[in-house]
Amino acid sequence: MYTSNHEVSLSGIILIVWNPSILCFVPTLVNEQTIHGHVILANNQCVPISFVYGLCDREARHALWNDLIHCADLFQRDPWVVLGDFNVTPFVAEHNTSSMVTKAMREFNNAIQSAELEDLRGAGFLHTWSNMRVGAGAITKKLDRALGNWQWFNLLGDSFAHFLPPGISDNSPITIQMRDRNHSKGRPFKFLNFWTKNDMFLRVVSQEWGRKHLGSPLVVVQKKLKCLKTYLRELCRRPDLKVADLRNKLRLVQQAIHEGDENPTLVQQERLLRVEVGQAARDEEAFFKQKSRI
Numbered sequence: 001m002y003t004s005n006h007e008v009s010l011s012g013i014i015l016i017v018w019n020p021s022i023l024c025f026v027p028t029l030v031n032e033q034t035i036h037g038h039v040i041l042a043n044n045q046c047v048p049i050s051f052v053y054g055l056c057d058r059e060a061r062h063a064l065w066n067d068l069i070h071c072a073d074l075f076q077r078d079p080w081v082v083l084g085d086f087n088v089t090p091f092v093a094e095h096n097t098s099s100m101v102t103k104a105m106r107e108f109n110n111a112i113q114s115a116e117l118e119d120l121r122g123a124g125f126l127h128t129w130s131n132m133r134v135g136a137g138a139i140t141k142k143l144d145r146a147l148g149n150w151q152w153f154n155l156l157g158d159s160f161a162h163f164l165p166p167g168i169s170d171n172s173p174i175t176i177q178m179r180d181r182n183h184s185k186g187r188p189f190k191f192l193n194f195w196t197k198n199d200m201f202l203r204v205v206s207q208e209w210g211r212k213h214l215g216s217p218l219v220v221v222q223k224k225l226k227c228l229k230t231y232l233r234e235l236c237r238r239p240d241l242k243v244a245d246l247r248n249k250l251r252l253v254q255q256a257i258h259e260g261d262e263n264p265t266l267v268q269q270e271r272l273l274r275v276e277v278g279q280a281a282r283d284e285e286a287f288f289k290q291k292s293r294i
Contacts, residue, residue: 005030013053014084025049029071033064034084036071047156048075052084058104061088065111072115072149079155082117083146083174085129094142096127117147118215120176124163128172146174150218194239194286195232197279204231239284246277 001020006012009032016035018025027037036050050071054061068082090109092099112118127140146161156178163172195201208231213223250273257266 001025003027003030003035005032005035008032014051016051031063031067033061034067046078048078048080050080050082050084052082052086054085054087056087058088058107061086061104061107065107065114068111068115068117072117075149075151076116077151079152080149081120081146081152081176082148083144083161083176085144085171087143089141089143094127096138096140112147113216116149116216116218118149118153118219119161120146120148120152121160122146122163123160125165125172126163128163128166128174130166130170132170144171144174146176150216150222153219153222191232192287194283197283204228239280239287243277243280243284246273246280249273250277 002015002017003025004012004015008030014033014035016025016027016037022042024040025037026040027035029036033054034050034052036048039047039049041047048071050068052064052068054064064086071080086108088104088108089095090105090112092101092105122145126142128142128144130140131138133139144163148156148159152159159176159178162175162177164175166172205228208228209224211224211227213220215223250270253266253270253273257270
C-alpha cells in the first residue's frame with residue numbers, strides 16, 4: 001500500500017509505501033514538506049511517525065519548522081520519531097567543505113530544540129548526501145537524519161538509525177532498528193548506598209555530569225544518567241565477592257609471614273589488606289541490608 005502528498009504538492013516529493021502484512025500506516029496530517037501519521041506494528045504498538053522532505057529554500061522551510069514544533073505538542077505523550085531529508089545540517093562537522101554556521105543552520109537548531117527532538121543513535125554513513133562529483137568539486141553533507149522525542153528515548157531507547165549506502169541515489173536510505181526489550185532488557189538499575197563511600201564516587205559523578213550532550217534539557221539529563229549508571233555499576237557489582245577475594249589475599253600474605261618471611265613489604269601489605277577487608281566487609285553488610293529491603 002502507499003500514500004503521498006501529491007494533493008498538497010505539485011511535485012509530490014514524499015511517497016510512503018508499506019507492507020500491510022508487517023505493519024499499518026495511517027496518515028493523519030499531510031502537507032508540502034511532511035506526512036505525519038501513526039504506524040501500527042505487528043505487536044499492535046502504535047507509534048507516531050513523521051516523514052520529512054525539506055525544501056531547498058531557507059524561508060520555505062519555516063513552515064516545516066513550525067509544523068514540527070506544533071506536532072511536538074500533539075505527540076508529547078507518545079514515542080514520536082521524525083525522519084527524512086531536512087535539506088540542512090545543524091552542525092558544521094556534518095559538511096565536508098564549510099566551517100561556517102549559517103542562518104539556516106541556526107533556524108534548524110532552534111526548531112529541533114523547541115520541538116525537543118534529539119538524534120537517534122546512528123550507524124553507517126555519516127554524510128548521507130553527495131553532489132556525486134569527485135575532486136575539488138565534491139560536496140558531502142548529512143542532510144538525512146532520524147530524530148526522537150523524550151518519550152521515544154524513554155520507551156524505545158534501544159532503537160537506532162542505520163544510514164545505508166546510497167546505491168544509485170544521492171541520498172542514503174534510513175532504517176530504524178528496534179529491539180524487543182523483552183529479550184534485551186537487563187536487570188533494573190538500583191542505586192547502592194555504599195557506592196557513596198567509594199573514593200572514586202565523587203570523581204565519577206563529577207566527570208560524567210560535566211560531559212557535554214546535545215538535545216533538550218530532559219534528553220541531556222537522560223543521557224548523563226545513562227552514562228553515569230554504566231560507570232557506577234563498575235565501582236563494585238558484588239561486594240561479597242570482593243570481600244572473599246581480599247580475605248583470600250590476606251590469608252596468603254599472613255601464611256607467608258607465619259612461615260618466616262619477614263619481608264617488610266609483606267608486613268605493610270598485610271596492614272593495607274586488613275583495612276581493605278574491613279571496608280569491604282562494611283560495604284557487604286550495607287549491600288545486603290539494602291537488598292533485603294528491595
